């Protein structure tokens with residue numbers, strides 16, 4: 001298994017991509033996957049989706065200080081480059097771009113940034129002020145840095161696990177005419193239902209057990225949606241409430257494209273159409289998010 005080419009500067013990234021594209025026939029395609037490292041099977045699914053759709057697969061590994069709040073876990077965020085490179089070799093990545101903070105922000109923190117607007121102020125944005133401005137700003141930069149020179153299809157792959165981020169990235173790309181197609185990839189879970197996350201490693205055994213209530217409560221709603229029943233959101237809330245180690249932030253059923261409330265009262269009306277159930281909670285010291293598509 002050959003390891004991907006590891007590059008750390010913008011210039012090396014351009015050269016590496018251009019070199020690989022030169023060997024591709026027809027109209028070539030580039031797939032870009034953005035990560036913060038500490039990779040697991042969820043990231044691998046994105047890279048495999050990119051591999052299937054692209055001639056050249058680029059994966060970035062960058063823990064972006066701009067999207068962490070003061071009291072958040074930037075310093076504690078896991079960094080596992082060697083293991084990441086092994087996993088990326090298995091998934092067939094061609095190039096790994098792992099820049100330093102100085103390489104991405106040579107003039108320090110940028111004065112000009114993307115603002116995520118109202119959509120970035122709710123759910124995750126409500127408990128992490130500025131998070132999505134920081135996240136979208138680095139996504140914008142990395143999408144530009146990965147942009148292939150010359151005619152090529154350009155796609156970027158994001159996990160549905162971070163549903164709000166996916167909606168915001170799609171919105172940014174549409175609103176600001178980025179020349180890239182955004183592809184959403186389904187959530188990868190452990191066998192017991194827990195959505196994979198780089199932060200799961202910080203859960204104790206008891207906390208991990210407790211965290212399972214999040215995916216269970218979402219499944220509970222999904223089954224009702226599948227049967228076109230009214231959604232027992234109070235029942236799902238009570239399930240979470242009954243687990244002392246879990247401190248709920250939000251559980252809401254929303255429109256999948258806008259994250260606005262549904263046009264009908266899904267707690268009283270038989271469920272039709274499509275929706276997203278979003279949940280976030282603190283389990284011990286770890287903030288976890290999860291979601292499920294309803295009616296798909």
Ligand code: AMP
Nearest residue numbers: 034035036042158159161162187188196
């Ligand atoms: P992160 O490294 O946590 O910033 O995540 C990088 C990308 O991987 C994002 O697009 C995430 O949505 C995606 N991702 C993380 N966990 C999962 C998962 N369990 N299933 C699918 N995609 C995921």
